[in-house]
Amino acid sequence: MRNAILSRAPHMIRDRKYHLKTYRQCCVGTELVDWLVQQSTCVHTRSHAVGMWQVLLEEGVLSHVDQELGFQDKYLFYRFLDDEEHTPLPSEEEKRESEEELPETILFLAQMGPDALLRMILHKPPGQRTGDDLEIIYDELLHIKALSHLSNTVKRELASVLIFESHAKAGTVLFNQGEEGTSWYIIQKGSVNVVIYGKGVVCTLHEGDDVGKLALVTDSPRAASIVLREDNCHFLRVDKEDFNRILRDVEANTVCLKEHEQAVLVLEKSPRASSLGNIRYTVLSGTPEKILYHFLETMRMDTHHSDPGFLFLKFSMLHIGDSYVIVVCYIFNPVCTYHAVAPPGSEQERLEYAVTCKRRVLNLVLRWAAVHTYHLQEEPAALLFLEVHTHTEQHTHTRTHLRSCLSLCVSVCRSCMGVCPTPLPDQEGPSAGSMSSFELMSSKDLAYQMTLYDWELFSCIHEHELLYHTFGRQSFRRTTANLDLFLRRFNQVQLWVVTEVCLCGQLSKRVQLLKKFIKIAAHCREFKNLNSFFAIIMGMSNPAVSRLTQTWEDPSRNHRAYRLTVTKIEPPIIPFMPLLLKGKPKLGHIQ
Structure with a gap:
C-alpha cells in the first residue's frame, strides 16, 4: 500500500507540522480514506475504508504517531512501518509490482475490514460510541x-x-x-x-x-x-x-398470552404510539389464529390506505396470508368473527356489535385481497368464502381429465426409464474442455452475459416461492419452479468451473484457466451478480480442483462479510441464493 501511494500520490507521505512540532513522513487519516475510496468500487463507504486501514493498524503495518489503537477518519497523523525504519524509496520495479498487486490487496482488505471496524468500535467505552x-x-x-x-x-x-x-x-x-x-x-x-x-x-x-x-x-x-x-x-x-x-426492560415491555400453559401470542410494546394515543404493540410470535384475532381486534374502522396501520397489516399478511384454510376457518368462527354472538344487552347494542364485527372482517378481506389477488382466484377455500359459484360437473370433468393426463405422462416416463436404463453417450458429459475457444473470449463480456441470463431467471422468482421452499411446498400446494431453476443455474455454473479445470490436462493452461475464472468472478462482483460470483468461487474450492491447487480458502468463512457487503450495495443485485435460503429455516423456526 505504501509503494502504491508513493507511485500514485507521493504528496500524501511527507513531513507534517502541527502545534510547532514536526512529524516525519506521515499521512493524514482523512487523506488515506479519500485515496482508498477512489481506488476501487469494492470500497463501499468511508467507514468501510476506515475498517480496511484498521486492519493494517492492528497488524503493525501502519501506526498512529501517538500510538493510539484505533484508526479515525480525522486530521490525525499515521506512519507506515517502512517510514519509521527509514526504508529507502521504492524503485520503479517495486512500484510496478505494487500497482499489479494493489487490486488483490484492496479486495483482501475489503473482506477483513468489517471485522476490524467492529473490533475497533467494541474497544471504545460504551459512552463514547456514536450513533453510526x-x-x-x-x-x-x-x-x-x-x-x-x-x-x-x-x-x-x-x-x-x-x-x-x-x-x-x-x-x-x-x-x-x-x-x-x-x-x-x-x-x-x-x-x-x-x-x-x-x-x-x-x-x-x-x-x-x-x-x-x-x-x-x-x-x-x-x-x-x-x-x-x-x-x-x-x-x-x-x-x-x-x-x-x-x-x-424486556419483561416490562412484553405481553405474553397463554392458554393451557402454552404461549399462544407474544406482543412487544412499540416505542411509537398509535394515532389515537394508545399504546401500540408489535406481534413477536403466536399461533395463526391468535395473530389474526389480534389484527381483527386492533384494526381501525378507517379503510383509507394511507393509514400507517394498513402498511403494517399489509406487511404482516405477506407472512400469514398463505395460510388460507386457517384464515378462512377462523373468519367463519361463530364466536369472535363474522358471525360473532353479541353479548347480552339492548337490541340496539347487539345490532351495533354484529355490524361492527362484520365490517371488521370485510375490511380485513378487502385488504387481504389487495395483497393476494391472484391467490383468491386459485384457492378453493377462498373461492368458497367469497361465494363464487361454479358448475360442479365441469370441475369434476376437469379434474378427471387432468388426472388421466397425469397418469399417461407417468406411464410414458416409466416406459422410457425401462427402455433406456443406462445413460446415452450425450449424457456422459464432455471428454475434452473448451479452453481453446474459452480463452479467446473477454472475461468481462462473459461475466456480463452471465449476469443478463441470471437476472432474467432471478426476475421470474416470486417472493412467495421462498416461503414455499422454506416451510415446505406440500403445505401450500404451490410450485417453486422458478426458484428451482435459479438454484439449478448455480449448480450448473459451479460444476462448469470444476469440469473445465479437471478436463484441462496441461499445468500451464490450467493456471491460465484459473486466472480466467478469477477475472470472471471479479467482473460478476462488479456487475452485482453475487450468485454467479460465489458459484465460480465455490467451483474453484471444489475438492476436485483444490486438490490440484491447494490454494483456495473455504468461502463459507466469508458469509458474515457477504451479508455486510450486501447491505452496502445499491440495488438491484442478484443475491447468493443458497446462503439466502440457508437463513430462512432458522427464521421460520423462530417465527
Whole structure:
C-alpha cells in the first residue's frame, strides 16, 4: 500500500507540522480514506475504508504517531512501518509490482475490514460510541445465533453495552465452576470447552453460542468452567448490571398470552404510539389464529390506505396470508368473527356489535385481497368464502381429465426409464474442455452475459416461492419452479468451473484457466451478480480442483462479510441464493 501511494500520490507521505512540532513522513487519516475510496468500487463507504486501514493498524503495518489503537477518519497523523525504519524509496520495479498487486490487496482488505471496524468500535467505552457505531454493532448482532430469539429493541439495547474481550492462548479459563456470575459472554470467534468437575468436557461451544447466562438469570454460582479450546478467541461481554436491566426492560415491555400453559401470542410494546394515543404493540410470535384475532381486534374502522396501520397489516399478511384454510376457518368462527354472538344487552347494542364485527372482517378481506389477488382466484377455500359459484360437473370433468393426463405422462416416463436404463453417450458429459475457444473470449463480456441470463431467471422468482421452499411446498400446494431453476443455474455454473479445470490436462493452461475464472468472478462482483460470483468461487474450492491447487480458502468463512457487503450495495443485485435460503429455516423456526 505504501509503494502504491508513493507511485500514485507521493504528496500524501511527507513531513507534517502541527502545534510547532514536526512529524516525519506521515499521512493524514482523512487523506488515506479519500485515496482508498477512489481506488476501487469494492470500497463501499468511508467507514468501510476506515475498517480496511484498521486492519493494517492492528497488524503493525501502519501506526498512529501517538500510538493510539484505533484508526479515525480525522486530521490525525499515521506512519507506515517502512517510514519509521527509514526504508529507502521504492524503485520503479517495486512500484510496478505494487500497482499489479494493489487490486488483490484492496479486495483482501475489503473482506477483513468489517471485522476490524467492529473490533475497533467494541474497544471504545460504551459512552463514547456514536450513533453510526451503534448501528454497525446492531447489524452484527442480527446475525448472531445466540441472540436470534431476542427482539430488535433488545438487540439495540445490547449494542450500547457490549464490551469486547479477547484471549490469546488456548487453555485460558474464562471462568471457573462455583464462581459468582458477573458477566454473560457471546463467542464471536473461536471455540470453548464446557468442563464440569467429575465429568470432564461435556460439550464444545463455537462461534455464535453464548455462555454464562444461567448464573445471571438464577443468581446462582457458575455451573461449569469455560476453557478456551483454541488460540485467539474473541468474546462479546455483557456485565451483570446491564444484563439484569435489559431483562427487566424486556419483561416490562412484553405481553405474553397463554392458554393451557402454552404461549399462544407474544406482543412487544412499540416505542411509537398509535394515532389515537394508545399504546401500540408489535406481534413477536403466536399461533395463526391468535395473530389474526389480534389484527381483527386492533384494526381501525378507517379503510383509507394511507393509514400507517394498513402498511403494517399489509406487511404482516405477506407472512400469514398463505395460510388460507386457517384464515378462512377462523373468519367463519361463530364466536369472535363474522358471525360473532353479541353479548347480552339492548337490541340496539347487539345490532351495533354484529355490524361492527362484520365490517371488521370485510375490511380485513378487502385488504387481504389487495395483497393476494391472484391467490383468491386459485384457492378453493377462498373461492368458497367469497361465494363464487361454479358448475360442479365441469370441475369434476376437469379434474378427471387432468388426472388421466397425469397418469399417461407417468406411464410414458416409466416406459422410457425401462427402455433406456443406462445413460446415452450425450449424457456422459464432455471428454475434452473448451479452453481453446474459452480463452479467446473477454472475461468481462462473459461475466456480463452471465449476469443478463441470471437476472432474467432471478426476475421470474416470486417472493412467495421462498416461503414455499422454506416451510415446505406440500403445505401450500404451490410450485417453486422458478426458484428451482435459479438454484439449478448455480449448480450448473459451479460444476462448469470444476469440469473445465479437471478436463484441462496441461499445468500451464490450467493456471491460465484459473486466472480466467478469477477475472470472471471479479467482473460478476462488479456487475452485482453475487450468485454467479460465489458459484465460480465455490467451483474453484471444489475438492476436485483444490486438490490440484491447494490454494483456495473455504468461502463459507466469508458469509458474515457477504451479508455486510450486501447491505452496502445499491440495488438491484442478484443475491447468493443458497446462503439466502440457508437463513430462512432458522427464521421460520423462530417465527
